[in-house]
Amino acid sequence: MANSASGDSVVDRIVRLIAAFPQDVHALQLSELAERAGLPLTTTHRLVRQLAGHGLLEAGPGGSVRPGLRLWELVNRTSPTLALRQAAMPFMEDIQQVLNQNVNLAVLDGWExxxxxxLSRRGSVANRAQVAGRMPVHISSAGLALVAHQDKALQQQYLDQFADPDGKVGPDDVRGLLAETAHQGFAQLKGVVDPDTWGIAVPxxxxxxxxxxxxxxVVPLREMRLQALVPALQTAARGIARRLADS
Amino acid sequence: MANSASGDSVVDRIVRLIAAFPQDVHALQLSELAERAGLPLTTTHRLVRQLAGHGLLEAGPGGSVRPGLRLWELVNRTSPTLALRQAAMPFMEDIQQVLNQNVNLAVLDGWExxxxxxLSRRGSVANRAQVAGRMPVHISSAGLALVAHQDKALQQQYLDQFADPDGKVGPDDVRGLLAETAHQGFAQLKGVVDPDTWGIAVPxxxxxxxxxxxxxxVVPLREMRLQALVPALQTAARGIARRLADS
DNA sequence: TGGGAAGGTCCCATTGAACGGAAGCGGGGG
DNA sequence: CCCCCGCTTCCGTTCAATGGGACCTTCCCA
Structure with a gap:
């Protein structure tokens, strides 16, 4: 079908290659990488060599391959999240200090x-929200806060396509959650992500x-004091918004 | 000369394309991007469309193009700096709180x-060290701290190839700086990067x-109290090292 | 209101870069 | 010693990538 037997472009292959690395990193063997990316070994080898030539990938110990520093650099010096992060960091630190809890910052991307x-407190509760990690909208307070404060049209789009793989919650449940979130101005989710934790998020x-x-x-269930948390979060969120508007 | 008139592979072009974005981001026009990347407009157009299809680039307002969220996500969930960052963040925050100064974390990459x-303090001194930014070894305390604590062979390599474009400092000056840094266990650079600031770094x-x-x-010149800064930094650095070793 | 410049999109013949099977290499384990 | 299993190199085939040119907007100025 093509220069490539599988009919995908070089761009496709490169994306598959870098997307093939799992969260935890730590370098893959060439053959394992080839398998994960669904590419022939030879092709993988050639592409890896080219990418490594640019520093986008690096040779790890024992002939393994891992993402390279240069790739991190290129992306992080021009990332669309830079401005947001810069605006938010000081406030996130404040929250962390004052409330003594894990803090997270999220954006909406494709219903996630x-x-x-x-920022995680040292001995704090487990926090599922990895940096660059994703959570479905309907099971994360961050996701609810994000979707509840969008155009009606977008929200409707979301509800229309909504389907819970586990079938535990229906569109109506989610509609209720969103309405409540929009009404209150913050999202709360108790024990959904993790049975012992409570997530609170503001837009x-x-x-x-x-x-x-x-x-x-994300706070431990017993330590819940909405009265203390929500106003602090909202204040910080307004501060972030102001700095974003200024820049 | 090739399928491509310029004799470079698709990988080369893609790298040139994402490297063409300047630090400040904010989206480029297609034609400007083409020029910066040194690619024909048509080719740029095609590649951008493909990359955008994967979310590696995004359409900005007014037909402009900017790096995409998906690219950020892919890179940051598997970056080689993840472990380092995670280990270091709590200590960096401590330093920032205790010393009330800008803190930075750097690694060595190609003599930079x-x-x-x-982490920058709100109203603090200007800090040249952007995240994902670079500084030559010999004019950054971070660079000196990094090179001064490497194999002798590597240091020699560095000195051998050393050449200051401005000709202000010679290899011997740098050798002196490195020796002093290695001896003291920390690097200091007064008013080099910025006339009013002092940089201190520990490995x-x-x-x-x-x-x-x-x-x-990075601290304002007048606030310099090595006695206070260095031990705090060294303590934190050891803490980071310990957490790195554990993981 | 019309003309023209500038930026983006589409078309399509040409061609060499990308492809990947096969064969070579190397080390470690039996 | 030999075999196995990964990585690397080779090389003939082929079609995806290429980019000049034409076309289409949109905007600005006369």
Whole structure:
């Protein structure tokens, strides 16, 4: 069918290659990488060599391959999250200090909350939200805060396509959650992600009152004091919004 | 000369394309991107469309193009700096709180210090060290701390190839700086980067006493109190080293 | 209101870069 | 010693990538 037997372009292959690395990193064998990416060994070998030549991949110990520093550099010096992160960091630190809890910052991408930054307290509760990790909208307070503060049209789109693989929750449940979140101005989710934790998130709004990001905390169930958490988060979220608008 | 008139592979072009974005981001026009990358407009157009299809690039307002969220995600969930960053963040925050100064974390890459993370105090002195930014070894305290704690062979390599474009400092000056840094266990650079600031950096050492990273602060000239800064940095650096070793 | 410049998109013949099977290499384990 | 299993290199085939040119907007200025 093509120069490539599988009919995909070089771009496709490169993406498959870098996407083939699992979260935990730590370098893969060439053959394992080839398998994960679904590419012939020879092709993988050639592409890896080229990418490594640019420093996008690096040779690890024992002939293994891992993502390279140069790739990290290229992406992180021009990332679309830079401005957001810079605006948010000081406030996230404040929250972490004052509330003594894990803090996270997320944006919406394709009906999932994508976590842009996270500060974890040393001995704090487990926090599923990895940096650059994702969570479905309907099971993360961040996701709810983000979707609940979007155009009605977008929300409807979301509900229309909504389907829970486990079938535990229906569109109506989610509609309720979103309505509650929009009404209250913050999202809360108790023991959904993790039975012993509670997630709270507030939106960071632009001038049009649409969420461009969400700011959240994950706290142990027993330590819940909404009265203390929500106002602090909202204050911080407004601070972030202001700095975003300024820049 | 080739399928491509310029004799470079698709990989080359893609790298040129994403490397063409300047630090400040904010989206480029297609034609500007083409020019910066040194690619024909048509080719740029095609590649951009493909990359955008994977979310590696995104359409900005007014037909402009910018790096995409998906690219950020792919790279940051598997980056080689993840472990380092995770180990270092809590200590960096401590330093920032206790010393009330800008803190930065760097690694060595090709005779330059590559800044992996930075925490800036709100109204603090200007800090040249952007996240994902670089500084030559001989004019950054981070760079000196990193090179001063490497194999003798590597240091020699560095000195051999050393050439200051401005001709202000010679290899012997640098040798002196490195020796002093190695002897003292920390690097200091007064008013080099910025006339009103002082940079201090300590190495984060592995079991073999080689620097895998550097931890530094940038402080206003007048506030200099080495006695206070250096021990705090060294303590933090050891903490980071320990956490790295554990993981 | 019309003309023209600038930026983006589409078309399509040409061609060499990309492909990947096969064969070579190397080390470690039996 | 030999075999196995990964990585590397070779090389003939082929079609994906290429980019000049034409076309289409949109915007600005006369």
């Amino acid at each position: 909350a994508l976590f842009v930054e996270r 960071v709004l632009n001038r049009r009152q649409r969420a461009v990001a969400s700011l959240g905390v | 210090a590559l800044f992996v993370e930075r 984060v050492l592995n079991r073999r006493q080689r620097a895998v990273a550097s931890l530094g602060v």
